[in-house]
Amino acid sequence: MTRANKFRRAPVLWVVALLLTCVLASVGYKLIFLGYALADLLPETHYHVTYRFSFDGHRRPVSLRTFVPVSDEHQTISEERNASPGLHFETSMEGLNLRGLWSSSSGGEGTSAEYAFEVATRPLQFELGRHIAVPDGYAAPIEEFLKPEENIQVDDPEIVRTLVGIHADQGDAASRLEKIYRFTSHLAPRAFKGTTDALTALRLGEASCNGKSRLFAALARAGGIPTRLVGGLILESGSKRTSHQWVESYLGGHWVPFCPTNHHFAEIPANYLVLYRGDESLFSHTSDINFKYAYETKLRQVPAAKARESLGSVNVWALFERLGLPFSLLRTLLMLPIGALVVVACRNIVGVPTFGTFLPALIAAASLETGAFWGIVGVLIIVSLVALVRLALQRFSLLHSPTLAILLAAVTIVMLATSLVAERVGARALTRISMFPIAVLAITAERFYVAMADHGAQLAARELAGTIAVVLACYALMNSLALQALVVGFPEVLLVVVAFNAYLGTWTGIRVSEYFRFRYLLREREA
Amino acid sequence: MSWAKLSQWLTKLCERRQAVLGLNARNRLFIQHENPRQLRRMVDDKVRAKQRLMEHGVPVPRTLGVCRGLIDIPRMLCDLEACDGFVVKPVCGAAGRGVLVVRGARNGAGWTAADGGALGERALARHIAETIFGAFSRRQEDAALIEELVEPHEFFAGLSSHGLCDVRLLVHRHSPVMAMVRAPTRGSGGRANLHAGGLGLGVSLDRGIVSSCVRRGRRHERHPESGAKLVGLSVPFWSEIVRIGVDAARAFPLGYLGVDVVVNREGQPLVLELNARAGLEIQNVCDQGMYSAFAQRGSETATERAVGAESGNTGIPGER
Numbered sequence: 001m002t003r004a005n006k007f008r009r010a011p012v013l014w015v016v017a018l019l020l021t022c023v024l025a026s027v028g029y030k031l032i033f034l035g036y037a038l039a040d041l042l043p044e045t046h047y048h049v050t051y052r053f054s055f056d057g058h059r060r061p062v063s064l065r066t067f068v069p070v071s072d073e074h075q076t077i078s079e080e081r082n083a084s085p086g087l088h089f090e091t092s093m094e095g096l097n098l099r100g101l102w103s104s105s106s107g108g109e110g111t112s113a114e115y116a117f118e119v120a121t122r123p124l125q126f127e128l129g130r131h132i133a134v135p136d137g138y139a140a141p142i143e144e145f146l147k148p149e150e151n152i153q154v155d156d157p158e159i160v161r162t163l164v165g166i167h168a169d170q171g172d173a174a175s176r177l178e179k180i181y182r183f184t185s186h187l188a189p190r191a192f193k194g195t196t197d198a199l200t201a202l203r204l205g206e207a208s209c210n211g212k213s214r215l216f217a218a219l220a221r222a223g224g225i226p227t228r229l230v231g232g233l234i235l236e237s238g239s240k241r242t243s244h245q246w247v248e249s250y251l252g253g254h255w256v257p258f259c260p261t262n263h264h265f266a267e268i269p270a271n272y273l274v275l276y277r278g279d280e281s282l283f284s285h286t287s288d289i290n291f292k293y294a295y296e297t298k299l300r301q302v303p304a305a306k307a308r309e310s311l312g313s314v315n316v317w318a319l320f321e322r323l324g325l326p327f328s329l330l331r332t333l334l335m336l337p338i339g340a341l342v343v344v345a346c347r348n349i350v351g352v353p354t355f356g357t358f359l360p361a362l363i364a365a366a367s368l369e370t371g372a373f374w375g376i377v378g379v380l381i382i383v384s385l386v387a388l389v390r391l392a393l394q395r396f397s398l399l400h401s402p403t404l405a406i407l408l409a410a411v412t413i414v415m416l417a418t419s420l421v422a423e424r425v426g427a428r429a430l431t432r433i434s435m436f437p438i439a440v441l442a443i444t445a446e447r448f449y450v451a452m453a454d455h456g457a458q459l460a461a462r463e464l465a466g467t468i469a470v471v472l473a474c475y476a477l478m479n480s481l482a483l484q485a486l487v488v489g490f491p492e493v494l495l496v497v498v499a500f501n502a503y504l505g506t507w508t509g510i511r512v513s514e515y516f517r518f519r520y521l522l523r524e525r526e527a
Numbered sequence: 528m529s530w531a532k533l534s535q536w537l538t539k540l541c542e543r544r545q546a547v548l549g550l551n552a553r554n555r556l557f558i559q560h561e562n563p564r565q566l567r568r569m570v571d572d573k574v575r576a577k578q579r580l581m582e583h584g585v586p587v588p589r590t591l592g593v594c595r596g597l598i599d600i601p602r603m604l605c606d607l608e609a610c611d612g613f614v615v616k617p618v619c620g621a622a623g624r625g626v627l628v629v630r631g632a633r634n635g636a637g638w639t640a641a642d643g644g645a646l647g648e649r650a651l652a653r654h655i656a657e658t659i660f661g662a663f664s665r666r667q668e669d670a671a672l673i674e675e676l677v678e679p680h681e682f683f684a685g686l687s688s689h690g691l692c693d694v695r696l697l698v699h700r701h702s703p704v705m706a707m708v709r710a711p712t713r714g715s716g717g718r719a720n721l722h723a724g725g726l727g728l729g730v731s732l733d734r735g736i737v738s739s740c741v742r743r744g745r746r747h748e749r750h751p752e753s754g755a756k757l758v759g760l761s762v763p764f765w766s767e768i769v770r771i772g773v774d775a776a777r778a779f780p781l782g783y784l785g786v787d788v789v790v791n792r793e794g795q796p797l798v799l800e801l802n803a804r805a806g807l808e809i810q811n812v813c814d815q816g817m818y819s820a821f822a823q824r825g826s827e828t829a830t831e832r833a834v835g836a837e838s839g840n841t842g843i844p845g846e847r
Contacts, residue, residue: 400662508552
C-alpha cells in the first residue's frame with residue numbers, strides 16, 4: 001500500500017460499515033431468535049452485609065447472641081461467613097428465628113467478631129382480598145399472635161377504646177387493617193432509640209418504629225387479626241447501628257407485611273432485611289463487656305441471569321466469578337472503551353482541552369464506585385494540592401522528577417489525612433475519597449503539574465474545566481444502567497465503539513471550538 | 528431568522544469553512560501524512576537539524592556547544608566565560624519552553640538573564656542539568672544546545688524590547704504559503720510564541736508588508752503595549768528571508784514545515800529552528816485560511832496536489 005492510499009478514507013468507511021453490519025446482525029439474532037429483552041438484562045442490586053461486634057471479656061466467660069437472617073420468599077441469603085478468632089460460633093433455630101451464638105470460656109481482652117453474608121432481595125406486594133371476614137379462631141401456633149404480651153397490651157381498655165374509636169372493630173379484615181395502618185402511620189415520628197410499648201405510643205401520640213409497630217400489633221390483635229413484630233435492617237450503603245421494626249398480619253393464609261413508620265402498606269421494599277420475627281431483643285450478651293456493634297452494608301451490582309447467559313460463549317462473567325473479582329470490575333472494563341470514545345469525541349469533534357487522552361475516562365471509571373460528586377471532589381483536592389506544592393517548591397527550583405515524586409507523596413498523605421479526618425468528624429461520604437485508585441490520582445497530579453509547568457496556570461485551569469466536563473459526560477454514559485445492560489448483554493456493542501473510533505480517526509472536519517477560534521476567518525466578508 | 532436565511536447562512540459558512548485548516552485535518556493530512564514520524568525526528572532534534580542546514584548552506588546561529596551529560600557542564604561553563612551573550616535550548620524542546628537567554632558577558636559572580644535577573648554559575652548549571660534531564664521536553668533524556676545570542680536587526684529590535692522577534696514562514700512542499708512576524712511582549716515572558724501571548728504580525732508574502740496585528744486572537748492596529756504603528760510597515764530583507772526559509776525547508780523531505788528566521792544586526796537572515804507541527808494560529812494572524820492560501824500561493828502546490836507529482840514521501844493527501 002502506498003502512502004497516499006494509506007490516507008484514503010474509503011477503505012476505513014468500508015470497515016466501519018462492515019463492523020456495524022456484523023453488530024446489527026448479531027444483536028438482531030439475539031433479539032429475534034434468542035428472545036432477549038433489554039429489561040431482563042438490567043443488573044440487580046445485591047447487598048453484602050457485615051456484622052461487626054467488639055467486646056471486652058476481662059478474661060471471664062462471655063457469650064453473645066443475636067439473630068442471623070434466613071432465606072424466604074422475600075430474601076435470599078448466601079455466602080455466610082463467620083470470622084471470630086478465639087470465639088466459638090454456632091447457630092440454632094429458636095422458634096421462628098435463627099440465632100447465632102458466639103461464646104468463649106475465657107473472654108480475652110478486646111475481642112471482635114465479624115459475620116458477613118450476601119443478600120439478594122425482591123420487593124413483595126400483597127393485594128388484600130376484600131370481604132375476608134375476621135374468623136372466630138385460628139390454628140394454635142397462629143392463635144399465639146392474638147395474645148397480649150408485656151409491651152403489646154392487647155387487653156388494655158385504652159387500646160380497645162381506640163380500636164372502637166377508629167371503627168377498626170368491625171368490617172372485613174382488610175378494612176380493619178387499613179384503619180389501623182392509617183392511625184399508626186399518622187402518629188408523629190420520634191427519634192427515640194429505646195423500647196416503646198404500645199400503650200406509651202398511644203398515650204404520647206408519637207413513636208419510633210418499634211412503638212408504632214407495637215401499637216399496630218396491639219390494635220390488630222384486639223381487632224382479632226394475628227399480628228407479629230418483625231425486626232431487621234434497612235439496607236443502605238454504609239455503616240450503621242440502627243435496626244428497624246415493622247409488623248406482619250395474618251390474612252387469608254399469608255403473613256402480610258406492614259410498615260407504619262415508612263408507609264409501606266401490605267408490601268415490603270427491596271431494601272428491608274428480615275432478621276427475626278416476634279417481640280425479641282436483637283442482642284443478648286453477658287453484662288459489663290463494653291459491647292459495641294455496627295452493621296456495614298455494601299451495594300453490589302450483579303448482572304441479571306439473562307445477561308450472564310449471554311456472555312456464555314466467552315463467559316467472562318464465569319471467569320470473574322472463579323477469580324473472585326467483583327462484577328463492578330467487569331462492568332468498568334466493559335464500559336472503559338465507551339468512556340474513551342466519549343473523550344475522543346469531546347476532543348476531536350468539540351475540541352475540549354483535557355489532561356491526557358484517557359484520563360477523563362479513567363477518572364469517570366474510578367468514580368463509578370464513589371459517585372461522580374466524590375470523583376470530582378477528589379480531582380479538585382488533588383489539583384489544589386498540586387498548585388500548593390508547586391507554589392511551595394518553586395523557590396527551591398528542584399529537578400522535575402523528584403518534584404513529581406514529592407507530589408505523589410503529598411497526594412498519598414492528603415488522601416489518608418482526608419479519610420482520617422472524615423472518619424473522625426463522621427463525614428462518612430468523604431471517606432470514600434480513599435477508595436479512589438491511587439494510580440488515577442497520581443496520573444491526575446502529574447498531568448496537572450505538567451500542564452501548569454508547560455502551559456501556565458491559565459491554560460491549565462481551562463484544561464481542568466474541560467477535564468471535569470468530560471469526566472461528567474463519561475460518567476453519565478458509563479454509569480447509565482441501560483448502556484451497561486446493553487454492553488453486558490451485547491458485548492459486540494464494543495465493535496460499534498471501534499467503528500466510531502475508526503470513523504473519527506479519519507474525520508478531518510473543523511472542531512466546534514475552532515468555529516470560535518477562527519471566527520474572524522469564518523465571518524462574512526465583502527467580496 | 529427564517530429557515531431560508533438560516534440555511535443560506537449555513538451554506539455560506541460551510542463554503543467559508545473550506546478555506547480554514549483545522550487541527551484534525553492538520554494532524555492527519557499534513558503531519559501524519561506529509562511529515563511521517565521517522566522524518567519528523569530530523570527536525571525535532573535541533574542539533575541534527577542544524578547540522579543538516581549547514582550542510583545545505585543555510586545560515587544558522589553559531590553553536591557554542593552541546594551538553595549531553597552532566598559531565599559536560601563544567602567545561603561548558605568555562606567556555607562561556609568569555610562569551611558575549613548566549614542562549615540555552617533543549618535540543619528536543621518545543622514551543623519555546625526551557626529557552627534561557629543570557630545577555631552580555633560574565634560579570635563577577637555570574638551573568639545577566641534576558642529578563643534582567645542575575646544568573647549565578649550554579650543557577651545556570653542547574654538549568655542546563657534540568658534540560659538534560661528532559662524537564663522541558665518531557666523526555667527521559669535530552670541535551671542542552673548552547674548557541675550564540677543573535678543580536679537582532681534594528682527593525683526587529685524596534686518591534687520588541689522583551690525578546691527576540693522572528694519571522695515564521697509556513698512552507699508546504701517547499702513553497703512558502705504564509706508568513707508572519709512574531710514579537711515577544713511583556714506578557715509572553717520573552718517568548719515569541721503566540722500561545723504564550725506573543726504578538727503576531729501578518730506579512731504579505733510577496734512584498735513583506737505588515738497587514739495585520741493579532742495578540743491572543745484579538746486584532747490591533749498598533750502595538751498593544753508600545754502603541755507604535757505596525758500595520759503598513761515594510762519588513763527589511765524580505766526576499767532574502769523568504770529565500771533562506773525556503774532553502775531551509777528544501778533541506779528536509781518534509782511536506783509541512785514552520786521555519787523560524789531571524790535577521791541579525793548585519794542584516795543576515797539566519798534560520799533559528801524548524802517545526803514539523805507548525806501551529807494554525809498563523810491563519811488568524813494573516814487573516815487568511817490555509818487552504819485559500821494554498822490556492823492563491825504557489826499554483827504548483829495546487830497542481831502537485833492534483834497530479835500527485837512529487838516523489839517519495841509527499842504523495843497526494845487523502846480526500847479533504
